[in-house]
Amino acid sequence: GAVVSQHPSRVICKSGTSVKIECRSLDFQATTMFWYRQFPKQSLMLMATSNEGSKATYEQGVEKDKFLINHASLTLSTLTVTSAHPEDSSFYICSARDGQDRANGYTFGSGTRLTVV
Amino acid sequence: AQKVTQAQTEISVVEKEDVTLDCVYETRDTTYYLFWYKQPPSGELVFLIRRNSFDEQNEISGRYSWNFQKSTSSFNFTITASQVVDSAVYFCALSDSGAGSYQLTFGKGTKLSVIP
Numbered sequence: 001g002a003v004v005s006q007h008p009s010r011v012i013c014k015s016g017t018s019v020k021i022e023c024r025s026l027d028f029q030a031t032t033m034f035w036y037r038q039f040p041k042q043s044l045m046l047m048a049t050s051n052e053g054s055k056a057t058y059e060q061g062v063e064k065d066k067f068l069i070n071h072a073s074l075t076l077s078t079l080t081v082t083s084a085h086p087e088d089s090s091f092y093i094c095s096a097r098d099g100q101d102r103a104n105g106y107t108f109g110s111g112t113r114l115t116v117v
Numbered sequence: 118a119q120k121v122t123q124a125q126t127e128i129s130v131v132e133k134e135d136v137t138l139d140c141v142y143e144t145r146d147t148t149y150y151l152f153w154y155k156q157p158p159s160g161e162l163v164f165l166i167r168r169n170s171f172d173e174q175n176e177i178s179g180r181y182s183w184n185f186q187k188s189t190s191s192f193n194f195t196i197t198a199s200q201v202v203d204s205a206v207y208f209c210a211l212s213d214s215g216a217g218s219y220q221l222t223f224g225k226g227t228k229l230s231v232i233p
Contacts, residue, residue, distance in 0.1 A: 034220055043208065043225045044162075091160055095221070106152070106212070106221055108162040 002028050004096045006109025013084055013116055021079045021112045023094035028107075030096035033077035035069060038091040038111075050077055084116045119144045121211050123224035130199050131232050138194045138227045140209030146170075149213035151192045152221065153183065157205045165207075168192065199231045 003026040013019050023033060032051050036044040048064075050056035050071035058064045066088075068080040077096070081088055094109040120143040130136045142151065153165040166176065168185050176183045180197045196203055209224040 041228075044223045046220055046222075049220055093160075093162065097219075106164075108154075108164075110161040113160065 002026075002096075002098060002107040004030070004094065004107045004109040006094055006112060008112060009110060010113045011115070013114070015085055015116055016083055018080055018082045019084055019114060021081075021092055021094070021114075023077050023079075023096065023109045025075045025096045025098075025107070028096075028098040029074040030077065030098065031074065032097045033069075033071055034095040034097070034106075035067075035077075035079050036093045036095065038093065040091075044093060047079075081114065084114070086116045089114055089116045119146075119149075119211050119213050119222045121209050121222055121224035123207075123209055123227050125227045126225070127228045127230070129230045129232060132201060133198050135195060135197050136199055136229065138196075138207050138209075138229065140192045140194065140224060142190050142192065142209070142211045144211060144213045146213040149211060151185070152210040152212070153192075153194050154208045154210065155205045156208060156226070162208070165194075196229075199229075201231050201233050204229055204231045 005024045005026055007022050011019055034049050035047045037047050038044045046059050047062045048056040048058045048069050050069050052071050052074050056069040066082055071077040091111050091113050093111045096107050122141045149170045151168045155163040166183055173185050182195045184193045206226045206228045208226045210221045212219050212221050
């Protein structure tokens with residue numbers, strides 16, 4: 001079945017530094033990638049949607065200059081948290097959809113737990 | 118606008134009891150998809166089921182069953198003879214065309230605790 005590999009699974013960084021999270025679709029072409037953020041005991045909130053080769057569409061309230069999304073190929077999307085601060089500490093999850101299968105095509109990565117100290 | 122409501126924030130049951138998790142959705146689309154995911158403490162999302170809006174047949178998979186009722190916009194999930202390993206947060210989600218990219222809209226989740 002479809003697999004999305006997300007790295008790193010955990011990262012601790014110092015306030016003010018940048019962190020890059022990668023999501024790779026291993027056996028399908030991820031024409032669309034979704035990035036979610038989940039705070040403790042809360043639901044998944046969509047941050048942005050990206051289509052391969054085009055700029056990401058950010059949800060209201062998500063700073064595009066702070067959360068840089070690159071979807072340069074059909075198998076790789078990256079989320080960079082720039083100048084991270086403690087309030088950015090959260091669980092980040094990517095989801096990839098195979099353009100050929102809208103219904104079943106939401107494959108999730110295993111998530112990245114970011115702690116900013 | 119699409120919306121998913123999981124009114125039960127937390128549920129505790131004793132092992133072997135049956136439990137039903139409720140999900141109510143809102144959408145203007147006639148074609149849409151509903152999903153259930155399980156999120157154990159490790160954090161990864163485990164896909165459980167997908168149902169399209171034209172298929173109202175209930176589904177059973179082992180101890181899991183789903184009741185889709187378009188008339189009440191509900192897609193409830195029942196676990197029969199619950200086990201400790203069922204303890205997790207369960208999310209109901211909706212995918213429709215409202216946002217253009219068929220993104221998933223999640224409910225707030227129901228935390229299920231199965232007590233031995």
